[in-house]
Amino acid sequence: MTPSIHEISRGLADIRKMRRIFLFILFSFLPILALIMAYIERSKNWLPILLPSFLFILGMFIQNRLHKMKCPKCNAFFFVQTVSKDNYTPSSSISFPPQKKCQNCGLTLYH
């Protein structure tokens, strides 16, 4: 049974949302870390280090969730390549940063 267009677009919307959250954390992590380190340098108060630590853990958690997301069309993992002898590269099996299309059937996130 093939999923309907509606089911596919709903599935894609979920993946897009999770990918956006992940990319936001990814790109905000370093600037936030730099700001916090500058603050710690001045104030000698180490407590704010908890914020980037928390972001880092949250990022790992989101990435984990993201990599478990299934493609709404082919039902394989969206971001995880099925590694075979032919397509193996050192960075295969996970896509980092997360790609815009299904690693199995090529369904794209954005049309």
Ligand SMILES: [Zn+2]
């Ligand atoms: Zn797919």
